[in-house]
Amino acid sequence: MRVLPLLLVLLLIPVSAQRVEEISNLNLSVFVNDKAHLRYEFTIKNLIDKPLVPGIGEIRLQKVEPAKLLVIPIPFTEERKAVKVENLKAYSGNMNFKTGYEEREGYSVVYYEIWYPIEPYGERNVVLEFDADLVDRGILFKSITIPIGGDMDIKNLRVSISSNWSNCYLEPKELNAVPANHIAFVTAEFSLLPLPLLPVRGYLLLWSILIGIMLLLLIWLRK
Amino acid sequence: MAKEMRLLALVLILTVGIANACIIEIREATFYPNGTQSVGRDWIVVNFTNGYGYEIYDVQIGEIAKIPTLLPGQNVKIDPYLELLPKEFPLVIMAKVEDLGERSRIEYVVKNFGKDMEILISFPRFEGFVDCSDCEVSERINFYLFVPSNSSGSFSITAARDFVIPDAEVGFKIEESQNLSFGFKIPISIEKGRGEKWNAKFQTSNPTDKEIEIHVNAWVDLCGEIREIFNESIKLRRGEVFSNAAELESACVPVFFFKGKAKAEDFCSYEIIPCYKFGESYIVGYAILKGFSYSPPASPTPTAPPVFPYTPPPPPIPPTAVWPEEVQLTGIVEANIPSTRTLPLRIKVEYAIMMVPATLGAFTSMFLFPVLNRRGVVASRSNAKILELLYPRFRIYTVPSNPITGGILVEPDEEVVSALLSVGLEREDAELIAVAIKIKKPIIARDRRSARVALACGVPVIGYGRS
Numbered sequence: 001m002r003v004l005p006l007l008l009v010l011l012l013i014p015v016s017a018q019r020v021e022e023i024s025n026l027n028l029s030v031f032v033n034d035k036a037h038l039r040y041e042f043t044i045k046n047l048i049d050k051p052l053v054p055g056i057g058e059i060r061l062q063k064v065e066p067a068k069l070l071v072i073p074i075p076f077t078e079e080r081k082a083v084k085v086e087n088l089k090a091y092s093g094n095m096n097f098k099t100g101y102e103e104r105e106g107y108s109v110v111y112y113e114i115w116y117p118i119e120p121y122g123e124r125n126v127v128l129e130f131d132a133d134l135v136d137r138g139i140l141f142k143s144i145t146i147p148i149g150g151d152m153d154i155k156n157l158r159v160s161i162s163s164n165w166s167n168c169y170l171e172p173k174e175l176n177a178v179p180a181n182h183i184a185f186v187t188a189e190f191s192l193l194p195l196p197l198l199p200v201r202g203y204l205l206l207w208s209i210l211i212g213i214m215l216l217l218l219i220w221l222r223k
Numbered sequence: 224m225a226k227e228m229r230l231l232a233l234v235l236i237l238t239v240g241i242a243n244a245c246i247i248e249i250r251e252a253t254f255y256p257n258g259t260q261s262v263g264r265d266w267i268v269v270n271f272t273n274g275y276g277y278e279i280y281d282v283q284i285g286e287i288a289k290i291p292t293l294l295p296g297q298n299v300k301i302d303p304y305l306e307l308l309p310k311e312f313p314l315v316i317m318a319k320v321e322d323l324g325e326r327s328r329i330e331y332v333v334k335n336f337g338k339d340m341e342i343l344i345s346f347p348r349f350e351g352f353v354d355c356s357d358c359e360v361s362e363r364i365n366f367y368l369f370v371p372s373n374s375s376g377s378f379s380i381t382a383a384r385d386f387v388i389p390d391a392e393v394g395f396k397i398e399e400s401q402n403l404s405f406g407f408k409i410p411i412s413i414e415k416g417r418g419e420k421w422n423a424k425f426q427t428s429n430p431t432d433k434e435i436e437i438h439v440n441a442w443v444d445l446c447g448e449i450r451e452i453f454n455e456s457i458k459l460r461r462g463e464v465f466s467n468a469a470e471l472e473s474a475c476v477p478v479f480f481f482k483g484k485a486k487a488e489d490f491c492s493y494e495i496i497p498c499y500k501f502g503e504s505y506i507v508g509y510a511i512l513k514g515f516s517y518s519p520p521a522s523p524t525p526t527a528p529p530v531f532p533y534t535p536p537p538p539p540i541p542p543t544a545v546w547p548e549e550v551q552l553t554g555i556v557e558a559n560i561p562s563t564r565t566l567p568l569r570i571k572v573e574y575a576i577m578m579v580p581a582t583l584g585a586f587t588s589m590f591l592f593p594v595l596n597r598r599g600v601v602a603s604r605s606n607a608k609i610l611e612l613l614y615p616r617f618r619i620y621t622v623p624s625n626p627i628t629g630g631i632l633v634e635p636d637e638e639v640v641s642a643l644l645s646v647g648l649e650r651e652d653a654e655l656i657a658v659a660i661k662i663k664k665p666i667i668a669r670d671r672r673s674a675r676v677a678l679a680c681g682v683p684v685i686g687y688g689r690s
Contacts, residue, residue, distance in 0.1 A: 020501055051507035053249065053498065098304050116268050116302045117249070117507045151502070 019180065020048050022153040024123065032135055032144050032163040032190055035086075039129040044118060051117035054124075061085065061132055062107040080106040088130040097126070140192050141203045143169070149183030165190035168202040245271050245491030246287060246401045250309065252497045252510035254393060256318035256331070260510075262309040263500070269301040271491065275431075279405040284491070287401070312497065312510070313337030316393070320517050326353060327386060327517060330379040335370040342368045343394040344378070344512065351383035387516040392509040393497065401493040409437060409485040423479040425452075426466040429459035435487045439465065446475035600685060601659040603627060603651050606667040609685075620664060622654035633658045648673055656680055 024045040031037045040059075046052040061083035068079075082103040090097040090112040098113040110130060118124050136143045144161065148154065155177050161170070169189035178184045191202050198205060247270060251263030273279055273293035282290040288301050313336035321328040333342060346364040356379050359365045368376040382388070414424040423443070429435050437459055441452040452469045459465060471477065497510035599618035602610055603625040610619055610627060621630030635657030643653035652673035659666040665683035668674035674684045 020504055020506065048506070050509065053505040053507055055503050055505055057503075095300060095302065097302070113304070114302075115249075115266050115304065116300060117247075 019153065020052060021046055021054065021118075022155065022180075023150075025156045026148070026154050026158070028146070028148065028157070028159045030144065030146065030159075030161040030188075032142060032161060032165075032188070034135065034137070035131045035133050036135050036144055037129065037131050038146075039127065041125070041127050043123050043125050044114075045123045046118040046121055049120045051119055053117050054114040056111055056113050059110045059128070060107055061110065061134060063134060082106065082108040084108070084133040085110055086131045090126060090128040092124055092126050099128075101130075138203065140206065141168075141189055143187065143189040143201070143203075145185055145187045147183045147185045148175070149178045149181075151180055153180045154178040159186050161186065161188040163188075163190040165192055166194055168193075168195040168198050169200070170197065244494040245269070245403075246284065246493040248307065248493065248495040249498050249505070249507055250312070250495060251500060251505065252312055253499065254314070254316045254510055254512045256316065256513060256515050258315045258317040260311055260314070260316075262311055264505075265307040265309045267303060267305045267307065269299070269303060271301070272296070272298040275407070277407055277430075279407045282403065282405040284403045285401050312397070312495075314340075314342075314395070316512055318388075318515065322384075322519055323381075325384055327382050327384055327519075328379055329382060329386075329388065329517075330377060331366075332375055332377045333368055333370055334375040336373060337397060339369070339371050340395055340397070342370060342376070344368070344391055345394070345509075346380075346391040346514075347389050349382075349387065349389050351386040352380065353383065354381040355379065385516075385518045388514040390514045391512040392499075393512045394509045395497065396508075397495040399493040399495065400490040402488065403491055404486060404488045406484060406486050407431075409435075409483050411481050411483045413441075413479050413481045415479055420470045420472050421477050422468065422470040423452075423477075424466065424468045425479075425481045426464065427481075427483045428464040429461060429485075431487060432461050433487060433489065434458055434460050435485050437465065437483055437485045439467075439481070439483045441467065441469070441479065441481045443469070443471065443480070444478040445471075445473050452479075599662070599664045600667060601633075601655055601662070601664050602630065602667040603655060603669070605651065605669050609667060620658060620662060622651065622658055624654050625651045633662055636661060643676065646676060648676060652676075656682055 022045050023042050025041075025043040027039075027041040029039045029041075044054055063081045063083050064078050067077040082105075084103075085101045085108055088099050088101050088110060090099045092114075095116070100109075100111050102109045102111075110128075112126070112128055114124065114126070116124075134144060142163070142165065146159075146161075148157065148159070157175055157177055159175060161167075167188060168191040169187070171187045172184075175184055175186060189202050193202075195202055247268050248265065249268070250265040252260055253263075254260045267287060269284060269288045271282070271284065271288075271290065271293075273282075273295055276295050278292065278294055280292040282293060284290070287305060288303050290299055290301075293299065315334040315336070317332050317334075319330045319332070321330065331344070333344075344366045348360070348362055348364055352364065355364055355366070357366065358378065358380075359367075364380065366378040368378065370376040380388075409427050410430060411425070411427045414426075416422050416424075423441075425439070425441050427437065427439060429437075435458070436456060438456045440454045443450050443452060450471075453467055457465060469479070496508055498505040498507045499509060499511040599620055600610075600613060601620045601622070603622050604627045605625060607627060610630075613619070619627060619630040620633050621627045623632060623634060626632055635654045639657040639660060640650070640653045643656055644650065648656070652669055655666045655668075656673065656677045658664075659677065659682040660680055665685055666677055667685045668677055674686060677684050
């Protein structure tokens, strides 16, 4: 029985009416195995004429699954769960940043701290990577949904999601930027079967075919 | 013109000056016009450049940081994640309002209890602003003050009778020094000679322009026997030379060793810079001077006191945000982060499409198949007519003595069959009952007698056949 876990990832960095910083580049590389390895390579750009300290940045992770009666998911119910995170690190060149991970009620927080000032109109490249237990695994399919967004404009966004299985679904095909206070969801599905890139989710297609076959069999048996 | 140049210079120092300090202490601060201040997070970062012209190692910057080695000109930036207990700046800023009838005059007094200080105070231009003294006015109203140690400076703004002064930025920095120590290589030499005895002259010098402490150690290897010559720590002034000599008799050729470690102590610049929080970030170089409003009652009543903002407690450290209640899920489309609790239709539809077959599949596999599997019956060819009605809804099990075509043949336990034969049943009936007991299924009895025996054995009976 498959369930649909929805992952919420919010890249939360300073809130403000007037923008003082932005993410001028974000490369998100995700390798999907039993767990997902997420690597955020991003550039924080100081947009003002004064030195700026980014402070504490957070990425919040949450799995949303239907509530279960034993092993059977109950439709139209939901349970919000924390996501386990391992091998967390953040760095910029030879400067390592303090990182942390907390499981709170219903969600997890990955945070990193940058207390070194960014010069006026300067930039700081940061790499943040970790393994997260957020892959929705089935026998033939596994999928991941990653929202990207936060309180800063994200420009020059590149997302690559890969796996040892064949990629059978990717939505959206192209996502280049996310404005501040918006969120975009990237969903990728991988299959053990050598499927091409499909316009719909592979597991939906498979279930539809199976149900169709079952219906045809029933009709045939009735005759 | 000169004042403007100084102002520009100060702005430049405040904005780009952090690159020149060795240790930067950044302290979140808010000043209130009633003379109070609140301080928040206070932390340190290191920006050290080896400006000595030679390689240094074991650089110890107070208790703040230790750097293993640095080449000449090399710069390191370190965030030691060292947070300090917040301490107030030695500054007091007070505002006083004077009622001039149609206008108001706001006088700010800045008292400096620390070292001499250059201060930039910058207000956004506000509604009701009329004039100011010793200021530069553009989109902002800027004041430059030089306040000597333990004295005060002042400036004033003329505004409309009623006014609201917005929050201002206060730029300054406090310069102190930080002691540091480091090791470095010194030139050493050994002159070895032989007269009547073997002799060696050891020499080193202080190549720096400051006093250094050196630890020198010399020894000799006499064909495997190690003998120490001297081992001492001394201080060398600028350009001073240390030398020592040794003489010894030896049958074999001695090998002399000389080791010197130099350590110097120095200072580097330590700057304390204010900052203020903007969203979750911190803008460095400036503190906030809170604004206030003033609205005197109509004359002839006495002048109303200005409304100063209250001094809040220091902000919590570190800042923590709360998880937004919900996030609106709209696929790739943008959604505001703080959003409603309802799921969008697209997600619901996708969820339903997934859940219906998934639930059906689970139900079929977990309940339907087992139930269907239980719907079996044990029969023989004698019951062929009724079996036509039951098939395919029931699975048909049959017996070896009179099997029915299409049935699943089950071999009965012979002991049970023998026992049932002993009570007078025919072999076909005995086998039917024995198989039913074995696989726990009902039978279609051929007659009343076999039905009674089956019931006595706990086997459900579908009555059919001869009475």
